[in-house]
Amino acid sequence: MIQDDPDEKEDQPEPNPNDAKYRDSERVKRINAIIDEIWAKYDTDDNGYLDKAETYKLALETAGALNPDQPVELQQQVFDAVFAQIDKDNSGQIVKVEMAHFIKKFIP
Numbered sequence: 001m002i003q004d005d006p007d008e009k010e011d012q013p014e015p016n017p018n019d020a021k022y023r024d025s026e027r028v029k030r031i032n033a034i035i036d037e038i039w040a041k042y043d044t045d046d047n048g049y050l051d052k053a054e055t056y057k058l059a060l061e062t063a064g065a066l067n068p069d070q071p072v073e074l075q076q077q078v079f080d081a082v083f084a085q086i087d088k089d090n091s092g093q094i095v096k097v098e099m100a101h102f103i104k105k106f107i108p
């Protein structure tokens, strides 16, 4: 009787960190983790979407975290423009996949 080689499963190659696919999958994982954190914190009515008020709070707190020594100013026009960029289907709410596209597109 032939025994299975217990080391056989280790034949799989280690993922190469320089491989574009590997990099993308790691990046996608990180982006998804960040989005889950954002939703846990800002989807306060827990309906699975970020509405405009929820997204405004996210933008305001992110801006505040980036410039802790300055009073936060977020012009409504600027916020509206960014929100429209993220909210691709113009539903007035952001779904996770829209946020993922936005982050992939605008954050290197």
Ligand SMILES: [Ca+2]
Pocket (backbone or CB within 6 Å): 042, 043, 044, 045, 046, 047, 048, 049, 050, 051, 054
């Ligand atoms: Ca919500």
